[in-house]
Amino acid sequence: MAEHVAGAPPPAKIIFGTYELGRLLGRGASAKVYHARHLPSGQSVAIKVFPKPRRTAAASASDSFIREISALRHLRHRHIVRLREVLASRSTVYLVLDFAKGGQLFSRVEDRGRLPEDLSRRLFRQLISAVAYSHSRGVFHRDLKPENLLLDDAGDLKVSDFGFAALRPSSDCDRLLHTQCGTPAYVSPEILSGKKRDGYDGAKADIWSCGVILFVLNAGYLPFNDSNLISLYRKIYCGHHRCPRWTSPDLRRLIARLLDPNPATRISIDGILHDSWFAKGLDADQKAALMRPLADDSKPHHRRLSGGELNAFDLISFSSGLDLSGFFTEGIPDCERFVVAGGAADRMVERVEQVGKSEGLVVRREGEKGSAAVVERQNGELVVRVEVHRLLGDMAVVELEKGGAAGRFWNEKLRPTLGATGDSPLARRLRNVTSGST
Numbered sequence: 092m093a094e095h096v097a098g099a100p101p102p103a104k105i106i107f108g109t110y111e112l113g114r115l116l117g118r119g120a121s122a123k124v125y126h127a128r129h130l131p132s133g134q135s136v137a138i139k140v141f142p143k144p145r146r147t148a149a150a151s152a153s154d155s156f157i158r159e160i161s162a163l164r165h166l167r168h169r170h171i172v173r174l175r176e177v178l179a180s181r182s183t184v185y186l187v188l189d190f191a192k193g194g195q196l197f198s199r200v201e202d203r204g205r206l207p208e209d210l211s212r213r214l215f216r217q218l219i220s221a222v223a224y225s226h227s228r229g230v231f232h233r234d235l236k237p238e239n240l241l242l243d244d245a246g247d248l249k250v251s252d253f254g255f256a257a258l259r260p261s262s263d264c265d266r267l268l269h270t271q272c273g274t275p276a277y278v279s280p281e282i283l284s285g286k287k288r289d290g291y292d293g294a295k296a297d298i299w300s301c302g303v304i305l306f307v308l309n310a311g312y313l314p315f316n317d318s319n320l321i322s323l324y325r326k327i328y329c330g331h332h333r334c335p336r337w338t339s340p341d342l343r344r345l346i347a348r349l350l351d352p353n354p355a356t357r358i359s360i361d362g363i364l365h366d367s368w369f370a371k372g373l374d375a376d377q378k379a380a381l382m383r384p385l386a387d388d389s390k391p392h393h394r395r396l397s398g399g400e401l402n403a404f405d406l407i408s409f410s411s412g413l414d415l416s417g418f419f420t421e422g423i424p425d426c427e428r429f430v431v432a433g434g435a436a437d438r439m440v441e442r443v444e445q446v447g448k449s450e451g452l453v454v455r456r457e458g459e460k461g462s463a464a465v466v467e468r469q470n471g472e473l474v475v476r477v478e479v480h481r482l483l484g485d486m487a488v489v490e491l492e493k494g495g496a497a498g499r500f501w502n503e504k505l506r507p508t509l510g511a512t513g514d515s516p517l518a519r520r521l522r523n524v525t526s527g528s529t
């Protein structure tokens with residue numbers, strides 16, 4: 092293998108035969124984000140790379156990539172980074188996102204200082220448009236801060252990083268949330284106070300963070316800041332902030348209403364839309380256009396989620412699907428793959444082994460930790476090979492390869508014992524496998 096020479100650009104890495112990974116754009120607590128080129132179209136994308144959790148228990152909704160996928164697949168809005176595709180290998184989950192060429196809004200403020208009031212207003216309107224839309228779809232970001240606000244090549248805002256997002260429970264429409272999330276300087280007093288029994292209103296908590304962001308855009312510094320965490324918390328509880336002298340009276344008033352420590356009296360999205368500073372110079376049509384999501388908003392989101400949880404079936408059916416090509420050798424004749432839940436995959440391997448033995452065939456285990464059962468005739472001719480590839484949590488991809496000698500063994504001996512007459516997803520898949528068998 093060729094060695095990488097220090098100082099030379101790293102060799103191009105092509106993943107799934109489709110994306111050429113480029114430079115590192117940023118790294119967060121949970122993932123690294125790379126620039127990449129979509130080879131068929133030449134388009135730039137950003138790929139967020141998450142190591143897959145090393146555990147066998149079911150993937151938890153608290154995993155940030157699960158949260159992020161669950162949230163982003165609900166959302167299609169011009170000011171929210173679009174999730175194009177989800178890919179996975181054995182060890183890694185890749186989120187393919189629209190590339191926000193302008194980088195972090197935070198860097199802009201850091202480099203050039205505070206923004207002119209009109210530019211703050213334009214970006215704040217875009218932020219509220221995205222936040223209002225997310226809330227209307229039952230998604231609360233919970234970690235809004237300038238580092239998570241990106242800019243595209245036209246300088247328009249794209250809200251990103253939904254790794255802390257919460258989805259409203261669909262059953263009772265209860266908007267009160269319980270997990271403590273976010274970055275201290277941007278977090279609302281009710282989250283800091285951790286009144287877990289009462290929960291908190293995710294919409295109002297996001298609005299507080301929008302208030303902190305608006306303050307930062309206008310001032311160039313944070314409204315609540317202290318190197319001592321306890322003092323910082325105290326300042327946030329009180330909501331005491333001082334706007335810089337250049338702040339217009341209307342903007343001062345709006346900031347005070349956003350940074351109201353009492354969520355019950357804090358301004359709502361509707362209140363913001365009617366605020367004089369926010370609405371300045373906007374006629375009714377322009378306001379409606381601002382709040383309108385993309386025309387094709389409904390397209391990718393027809394399917395109902397089960398309680399906001401995401402499982403591998405959701406992943407598979409999303410967008411162009413979970414591309415599993417990295418798992419397998421292409422071009423194997425009569426090779427089928429399907430996803431199953433629970434212990435069904437392991438039971439299938441055991442069953443293949445048992446039936447093979449009872450038929451006097453040669454049976455052996457292969458693969459990592461015996462994840463595959465191979466059945467052959469005495470002359471070495473392949474009858475059937477079943478291999479289990481672990482996916483997320485207890486979900487698994489079953490790869491089934493039928494050799495030339497599979498026909499009778501598969502149809503008459505094996506399939507009836509695998510319960511392929513029921514109506515489970517596994518049974519349906521097995522019926523399809525059978526109909527094409529030799």
Ligand SMILES: Nc1ncnc2c1ncn2[C@@H]1O[C@H](COP(=O)(O)OP(=O)(O)OP(=O)(O)O)[C@@H](O)[C@H]1O
Pocket residue numbers: 116117118119120121122123124137139172188189190191192194195238239241251252254
């Ligand atoms: N779509 C994108 N286009 C361009 N750059 C991006 C994109 N997504 C992320 N980045 C860059 O990568 C950085 C890290 O991304 P992100 O905040 O999503 O990661 P994270 O691990 O979820 O972070 P956190 O620690 O805040 O949870 C961003 O701050 C940004 O600079």
